[in-house]
Amino acid sequence: MDWKVLARTDRAYLRVTDEHAVLPTQIAIDGSASMAYPAPGNDKWRLACALATGLASVAHAAGDQVSVIASTTKPVHLAYRSNRTLIASIIRALDGSAPSGTSDLSRLLSASGPAGRLVIISDLLDVGELLRTARLYRQMAVDVMVAHVVADQELDPPRVARVVDPEDPDTIRNLDDTARSAYLSRFADWRAATMRSWQNLGARYLMISTGEAPEHAVRRIVAA
Amino acid sequence: MTFAAPWWLVAGAAAALAVMALHLLTRRDQGPQPLPTARFIPATPIRAVHRALMLTDRGLLSLRLLALLVASVAFAQPSLSGIKRGTTQVILVDTSEAADSIRIAAAVESIAGNQARLIRFSSLSAGFIAAIGEARAIREESDSVSLAIVSPLARESFDAATLSIRATWPGGIVWIPVDPIGHPDTAYEVALRAAADDPIRATLALGAWRVADSASTRLVRTSHLTAADSTWTTDPATPRRLLIHWPANAAGDDSVGAVATDQTVIATTWLRPTSRPEGIARAWWVDGAIAAADRPLGAGCIREIAIPIDDHSDLPLRPVARDLVRDLLVPCSGRRDARQADSATIAQITDTTRRVISTAALPPLPRTGRPLAWLLALAIAMLVAEQLLRRRPQ
Numbered sequence: 161m162d163w164k165v166l167a168r169t170d171r172a173y174l175r176v177t178d179e180h181a182v183l184p185t186q187i188a189i190d191g192s193a194s195m196a197y198p199a200p201g202n203d204k205w206r207l208a209c210a211l212a213t214g215l216a217s218v219a220h221a222a223g224d225q226v227s228v229i230a231s232t233t234k235p236v237h238l239a240y241r242s243n244r245t246l247i248a249s250i251i252r253a254l255d256g257s258a259p260s261g262t263s264d265l266s267r268l269l270s271a272s273g274p275a276g277r278l279v280i281i282s283d284l285l286d287v288g289e290l291l292r293t294a295r296l297y298r299q300m301a302v303d304v305m306v307a308h309v310v311a312d313q314e315l316d317p318p319r320v321a322r323v324v325d326p327e328d329p330d331t332i333r334n335l336d337d338t339a340r341s342a343y344l345s346r347f348a349d350w351r352a353a354t355m356r357s358w359q360n361l362g363a364r365y366l367m368i369s370t371g372e373a374p375e376h377a378v379r380r381i382v383a384a
Numbered sequence: 385m386t387f388a389a390p391w392w393l394v395a396g397a398a399a400a401l402a403v404m405a406l407h408l409l410t411r412r413d414q415g416p417q418p419l420p421t422a423r424f425i426p427a428t429p430i431r432a433v434h435r436a437l438m439l440t441d442r443g444l445l446s447l448r449l450l451a452l453l454v455a456s457v458a459f460a461q462p463s464l465s466g467i468k469r470g471t472t473q474v475i476l477v478d479t480s481e482a483a484d485s486i487r488i489a490a491a492v493e494s495i496a497g498n499q500a501r502l503i504r505f506s507s508l509s510a511g512f513i514a515a516i517g518e519a520r521a522i523r524e525e526s527d528s529v530s531l532a533i534v535s536p537l538a539r540e541s542f543d544a545a546t547l548s549i550r551a552t553w554p555g556g557i558v559w560i561p562v563d564p565i566g567h568p569d570t571a572y573e574v575a576l577r578a579a580a581d582d583p584i585r586a587t588l589a590l591g592a593w594r595v596a597d598s599a600s601t602r603l604v605r606t607s608h609l610t611a612a613d614s615t616w617t618t619d620p621a622t623p624r625r626l627l628i629h630w631p632a633n634a635a636g637d638d639s640v641g642a643v644a645t646d647q648t649v650i651a652t653t654w655l656r657p658t659s660r661p662e663g664i665a666r667a668w669w670v671d672g673a674i675a676a677a678d679r680p681l682g683a684g685c686i687r688e689i690a691i692p693i694d695d696h697s698d699l700p701l702r703p704v705a706r707d708l709v710r711d712l713l714v715p716c717s718g719r720r721d722a723r724q725a726d727s728a729t730i731a732q733i734t735d736t737t738r739r740v741i742s743t744a745a746l747p748p749l750p751r752t753g754r755p756l757a758w759l760l761a762l763a764i765a766m767l768v769a770e771q772l773l774r775r776r777p778q
């Protein structure tokens with residue numbers, strides 16, 4: 161309703177306009193040791209960085225401010241901005257970082273400012289408090305999107321005798337045929353449960369494997 | 385196919401066995417591989433480790449074995465030879481000046497078989513070397529070889545290396561003796577044109593030289609040579625004649641203390657003439673000037689001697705004078721001794737106990753050629769490929 165026109169002319173006019181609301185977008189990348197897989201290229205981490213850069217470009221093109229945080233060894237924290245050097249800054253910051261240690265993403269999220277949109281890029285193996293933090297964001301009406309990064313080698317492990325969890329060196333397992341069958345079943349069940357958990361709190365969930373081209377994955381995320 | 389050095393094949397086989405053993409025994413224990421989702425694998429107790437004997441990296445193993453095989457075949461020097469014959473006969477044929485070529489040819493014809501290899505020589509040392517080389521070359525064609533020598537075995541055919549070279553032949557040598565050409569004593573004949581009272585006549589008589597007009601050596605004691613002398617020297621019917629021009633009464637006024645040949649030295653006061661012979665020196669004065677020299681003339685040579693013999697001294701009667709004359713009467717081609725070698729020396733040369741020896745007892749000739757080069761190049765290429773294959777990412 162155009163109230164000014166109504167006051168001047170005593171006639172009601174409805175003005176239809178197209179206004180874009182700025183939606184600060186925060187991109188949170190999991191930089192734990194499990195993202196440094198598989199060697200030597202660390203495909204999961206490279207995919208996560210490519211997704212973050214792609215999504216930041218989409219948001220920046222839409223005029224949104226973008227912030228990027230990553231729980232790497234030296235945490236990355238780029239504050240909200242929308243200037244021309246945003247994408248270059250993101251690339252530079254992510255290039256200079258490396259995944260290791262355990263994830264501290266929820267603490268970084270808690271320490272950062274509120275967002276209009278939150279994109280979490282992680283393998284979700286050590287979510288910790290992340291689910292609770294995401295629930296709080298949802299309660300503040302923040303749009304939460306989860307890109308679950310999975311390596312092809314995790315979906316179909318190589319035929320080796322023994323494996324070890326890089327985040328927990330005490331976790332060593334024999335991978336014979338029987339264990340392999342059990343693993344595939346358990347991992348699939350876990351992925352399904354994880355998807356339900358995130359969907360239940362109102363987040364959008366997409367699983368992206370390292371075998372998928374990053375640009376294709378970005379399009380899927382944006383479309384979702 | 386035969387191999388010049390077959391033991392290289394044994395060495396190659398041993399190396400291949402060692403490589404196979406390494407591939408069987410080597411276990412690449414890389415430890416547990418990282419997998420972030422390992423937590424989803426059920427924990428099972430670790431069982432006893434069973435070390436299975438299996439060949440690791442079969443492609444690399446095959447390349448290594450092939451490279452070893454090719455290299456060992458290359459070093460073994462293969463030869464695609466046909467079936468070997470039985471015994472090959474090698475005959476040394478004497479063509480020296482002491483050998484009568486007609487008698488030699490008849491003797492060779494009487495003993496030579498169809499496959500005989502003839503090696504002509506004038507020096508025994510050179511003949512033995514050639515015969516041993518020929519026998520080594522026969523190694524690929526014949527199982528065994530025999531060596532015979534048709535020769536008068538004259539003393540002049542021997543040199544300081546002859547017996548040691550003969551010792552390198554592992555078998556016996558059959559000797560077909562042939563009389564030497566002419567009479568050995570012809571070395572001590574000389575035709576002399578000199579005055580009746582020439583002191584050289586006494587020296588020659590005391591040295592058992594026989595003065596004969598038919599000799600191939602002519603000693604002229606006059607002051608000048610004649611055209612007939614030159615004609616005699618260059619007569620093509622009788623080659624290798626020696627014309628010695630040794631003028632009597634050739635004393636000068638240049639005193640010198642000694643004269644020497646290759647074997648004799650006479651130290652006394654000489655009054656040498658002013659003329660100096662030119663050519664191949666046969667005698668020298670103590671100051672290095674040439675006292676006697678040869679010049680080739682047709683098929684023979686002329687020797688100018690400028691050593692004055694005093695008529696009034698007793699030098700011509702002394703043994704040293706006979707030695708000097710002996711050295712100055714040496715033929716143009718050098719000292720000769722056509723007499724047959726003594727029995728002890730002949731016994732060292734000839735030996736009938738092992739007439740035929742196996743060619744395997746002879747060292748092989750070194751193999752060269754393109755097949756060997758190709759085999760080595762192939763082995764090197766395989767080793768380069770092995771390096772690349774070994775460094776490929778796992």
